[in-house]
Amino acid sequence: MLHRPNTSTDTASRSHEWYKSATRxxxxxxAEDDPEKYDPEFWIDVFRRTKSNALCLSAGGYIAYYPSEIPLHYVSKFIGSTDPFGTIVEGxxxxxxxxxxxVDPHAIHADAAQAHPEWVAINKDGSPREHWAFPGIYVTDALGSYNRDFTTDVIREIVSKYDIDAVFANRWQGHGVSYSEDNQRRFKDETGFDLPLKPDASDPAWQAWAAWRRRILTELVVYWDETVKGIRPHASFIPNMSGSSLMEFDLSLIQKxxxxxxxxxQARQGVEVGWSAGRNGKRIRATFRDRPVGLITSIGPEEEYRWKDSVQSGEEIKLWIHDGMAQGLFPWFTKFNACVPDDRWVQPVVEAFNLHADIEPHIDGMQPTAEIAIIDPSTTLRHWAPEERHIAEQNDLGFYHALVEARIPFEFVSDQVMTAETLDRFKLIILANAAYLSDEQCSAIEAYVQRGGSVVAAYETSLYDQVGKPRTDFGLAxxxxxxxxxxTRGPVKNTYIALSGPHPxxxxxxxxxxxIGGTHLLAVNAEKAADTPFLYVPDFPDLPMEEVYPRQEPTGAAVVARDTGYGGRVVYIPFNLGEVYWKVLAPDHGRLIANAVNWAFGEDHRVRIDGKGIIDIAIYEKDDALVVFLVNLTNPMMMKGPLREAYPIGVQTLSVALPKGKRSAVAKMLVKGQECTCRIVGDRVEVEVPSVEAMETVHLTWHS
Known part of the structure; x- marks a missing residue:
C-alpha cells in the first residue's frame, strides 16, 4: 500500500531558526535496491540511540526514492507501491x-541524456561525458539548463510533497569544464576567452572560467533557495560546498x-592527521565565525579505492567526530546503503554523539578564541583546480602541524574578510604562503601591523596580485x-641554512x-634594522659523495626578523618552509616555525598546556567561563589511518592567565565528570588533568 507523505503540517509553525537546534x-x-530490503525500524532506533535531532535523507535527482511525477526523473525500480523517503521522514x-x-544531480540515465543532450557535460572532443564509474549513464552539465530547470523541478516537487526543513544538494557543482556549444558561446560572449583546455592558475582564461563558474553556481544557490522558500518560507536550500574555505562563492549571498x-x-585519506577534522571547523570560522557548521563523517574509509559500504575502526570514527566537535563542528555521520551488512559502526557513533549531547550545554553560547591566526589564502587557492588544491595547501598544512605539535592554540582568518575588526582579535597572524594578495589585502595587513599586530610570513607571500600577476617586489615588503x-628557483636538492649569531x-x-633548508628559494635583501638569524648556505653538489661539501661561506638572509616600531614583531622566511615540513617532517623545521611564532608573539601565551603527547587544542570563552578541549592525537597510526585504539596520555598541566579582576577558578573535567584542583601560581591558574584518553574537556569558571 502506498505510504502517503505528511503534507498536513502547518509550515508557518516551523521556525525560521530551525537549524539552531539541528546539532546531531x-x-x-x-542504494537503489534498498526499498525492498531495508528495515525502517532499524534506522528509527539509530536516531534514538545517537540522540540525533536532524536527518539528511536521499530523495531524488539521479534516482528518486519517492513516487515522482516528473518526466525523466528516474524512480527506483525497487520502490513498488512504497515511499521509502516518506516513511523515514514521518518516523x-x-x-x-x-x-x-x-538530491544528487550529477548524473542522468541514458533515456534522459538522449531526450535532452543539452543536459550532458561535453568533453573537449565534443563527445558526451560518460560517467567515470558506471558506464551507460552520463555526467550532467552543472552550469546549464539541467540544474537550472530540471533539478529545480525536482526540488519544487519534494518541498511541495513532504514536511521538510531544507534541501541538500550533493555533487551539484559539476565535474570539470563542459565544452558544450552553449557554454562556449556564453563564456566567449561574457569574458572574451575560449574555454580553457586545462587547469592553469596563470592562464587568464582559466581565471576567467573559475570566476564565471563561481558566479553561476552562486546564482544557482540563490535561485534554489528562493524556490524552496516560495513553498515553505521557513525552509532553506543548503548546498554541499565540499571543502571548508567557501572560496567558490559570493560570501554576501552565502550570508543571506x-x-x-x-x-x-568525511574521514582521513592516505597520510593525513586527525586534526584535519578540526581544521575544517577553523576554516569555516575563518569566514563565518558565528554560523553553525556540521562535519560530515563517513562510517567507512575515504580512500581512493572507494570502499563505500565498509566500516572504519570505532576509534577512527570517534577521533574524527571528537576533533571536529572540539573545533566547533557539530557531528553528522553518513551511511551509504540502508541495509547494514556490518554494524560495528553503530556503537562508536552512539558514544561520540552522546558525548556531544553531554558537552553541548556547557559550550552553548561560547565563542572559540585564540591569540594567533593563520590566514587562509583563498585568493591564492581559488586559482587552482579543486582536485589540485591540496598541492597549493602544503605550506599551510606544514605550519598547521607545527603549531599543533608545539601546543600553540590558533584559529584561521580568511583573506576574504581581513577587516580591522577581524584581524584585531589576534595578536599575531601567519601567512604560510599567501602568494596572491591584492593591493587592498596588503594594505589591510600593513595597517594591522601599524596598529601593533605581529606577523610571521613565508615563501612567496604577496609576490603576486589577486589575479596572479607577478610583482617586482613583495606587496608586503x-x-x-x-x-x-x-x-623563486627550484626545486633544488641538498640545501641548508646556517645559524647566524645568537637569537631566540x-x-x-x-x-x-x-x-636543512628549502627546496624552492627566493633571494632577498634584508633592511639594516632587521636581524637575520639564519643565512643561506650557497648550493653545493649532492653527488659524487666526495664533492658534497660547501664551497662558500653562508650569505643572504634565510630568515628576516624585526621589531616593527609599533609594538609588534615580524618574521619573514623566504623559502617553502611549510611545504618541506609537511612532506618531510624534519623536527628542525617544526622548531623553526614554533620559534618564529613564539618570538614574534613576544609574550607568554594566555593558555599553555604542558605534558607528553600530541594534542589538538581548542579554547572557548563566554563571560566568566572558559572551556579548553584536549583531543588526544598520540598514536602510532597518527598520520596513517585507521586508528586501531586510543592510547591514553599521562598528566597534562593546563595553565591559564587569570582575567583582570579574577583571583580564583573552579574547574571540572566534562568527559570524566570530575572536579579538579586549581592552583594559583602568580597571575595564572594551573589545573592538573591526570590523563586523557580520546578527549578531555576542562571547564573553568572564574571568581573575583
Whole structure:
C-alpha cells in the first residue's frame, strides 16, 4: 500500500531558526535496491540511540526514492507501491527531528541524456561525458539548463510533497569544464576567452572560467533557495560546498541564503592527521565565525579505492567526530546503503554523539578564541583546480602541524574578510604562503601591523596580485623588512641554512651549525634594522659523495626578523618552509616555525598546556567561563589511518592567565565528570588533568 507523505503540517509553525537546534545529524544515502530490503525500524532506533535531532535523507535527482511525477526523473525500480523517503521522514518527525532532503544531480540515465543532450557535460572532443564509474549513464552539465530547470523541478516537487526543513544538494557543482556549444558561446560572449583546455592558475582564461563558474553556481544557490522558500518560507536550500574555505562563492549571498553550513570531508585519506577534522571547523570560522557548521563523517574509509559500504575502526570514527566537535563542528555521520551488512559502526557513533549531547550545554553560547591566526589564502587557492588544491595547501598544512605539535592554540582568518575588526582579535597572524594578495589585502595587513599586530610570513607571500600577476617586489615588503632580489628557483636538492649569531629564533639547535633548508628559494635583501638569524648556505653538489661539501661561506638572509616600531614583531622566511615540513617532517623545521611564532608573539601565551603527547587544542570563552578541549592525537597510526585504539596520555598541566579582576577558578573535567584542583601560581591558574584518553574537556569558571 502506498505510504502517503505528511503534507498536513502547518509550515508557518516551523521556525525560521530551525537549524539552531539541528546539532546531531544522521545521513542515510539509499542504494537503489534498498526499498525492498531495508528495515525502517532499524534506522528509527539509530536516531534514538545517537540522540540525533536532524536527518539528511536521499530523495531524488539521479534516482528518486519517492513516487515522482516528473518526466525523466528516474524512480527506483525497487520502490513498488512504497515511499521509502516518506516513511523515514514521518518516523523522524515523530521523534521531533528536523529533516533535510538530499538530491544528487550529477548524473542522468541514458533515456534522459538522449531526450535532452543539452543536459550532458561535453568533453573537449565534443563527445558526451560518460560517467567515470558506471558506464551507460552520463555526467550532467552543472552550469546549464539541467540544474537550472530540471533539478529545480525536482526540488519544487519534494518541498511541495513532504514536511521538510531544507534541501541538500550533493555533487551539484559539476565535474570539470563542459565544452558544450552553449557554454562556449556564453563564456566567449561574457569574458572574451575560449574555454580553457586545462587547469592553469596563470592562464587568464582559466581565471576567467573559475570566476564565471563561481558566479553561476552562486546564482544557482540563490535561485534554489528562493524556490524552496516560495513553498515553505521557513525552509532553506543548503548546498554541499565540499571543502571548508567557501572560496567558490559570493560570501554576501552565502550570508543571506545559507543559515547552516556543512563540510564534506568525511574521514582521513592516505597520510593525513586527525586534526584535519578540526581544521575544517577553523576554516569555516575563518569566514563565518558565528554560523553553525556540521562535519560530515563517513562510517567507512575515504580512500581512493572507494570502499563505500565498509566500516572504519570505532576509534577512527570517534577521533574524527571528537576533533571536529572540539573545533566547533557539530557531528553528522553518513551511511551509504540502508541495509547494514556490518554494524560495528553503530556503537562508536552512539558514544561520540552522546558525548556531544553531554558537552553541548556547557559550550552553548561560547565563542572559540585564540591569540594567533593563520590566514587562509583563498585568493591564492581559488586559482587552482579543486582536485589540485591540496598541492597549493602544503605550506599551510606544514605550519598547521607545527603549531599543533608545539601546543600553540590558533584559529584561521580568511583573506576574504581581513577587516580591522577581524584581524584585531589576534595578536599575531601567519601567512604560510599567501602568494596572491591584492593591493587592498596588503594594505589591510600593513595597517594591522601599524596598529601593533605581529606577523610571521613565508615563501612567496604577496609576490603576486589577486589575479596572479607577478610583482617586482613583495606587496608586503615594508612589513617584511625585506625586498626581493631574485625570483623563486627550484626545486633544488641538498640545501641548508646556517645559524647566524645568537637569537631566540635559532635556539634549540645546540651542536648544529646548519639545518636543512628549502627546496624552492627566493633571494632577498634584508633592511639594516632587521636581524637575520639564519643565512643561506650557497648550493653545493649532492653527488659524487666526495664533492658534497660547501664551497662558500653562508650569505643572504634565510630568515628576516624585526621589531616593527609599533609594538609588534615580524618574521619573514623566504623559502617553502611549510611545504618541506609537511612532506618531510624534519623536527628542525617544526622548531623553526614554533620559534618564529613564539618570538614574534613576544609574550607568554594566555593558555599553555604542558605534558607528553600530541594534542589538538581548542579554547572557548563566554563571560566568566572558559572551556579548553584536549583531543588526544598520540598514536602510532597518527598520520596513517585507521586508528586501531586510543592510547591514553599521562598528566597534562593546563595553565591559564587569570582575567583582570579574577583571583580564583573552579574547574571540572566534562568527559570524566570530575572536579579538579586549581592552583594559583602568580597571575595564572594551573589545573592538573591526570590523563586523557580520546578527549578531555576542562571547564573553568572564574571568581573575583
Amino acid at each position: 545529524w544522521t545521513q542515510l544515502t539509499f 523522524a518527525r515523530k521523534l521531533g527531528m528536523h529533516v533535510m532532503a538530499r 541564503h545559507c543559515p547552516i553550513l556543512f563540510v564534506d570531508h 615594508n612589513v617584511f623588512g625585506a625586498h626581493l632580489t631574485s625570483s 629564533i635559532n635556539i634549540g639547535y645546540d651542536g648544529a651549525a646548519r639545518i
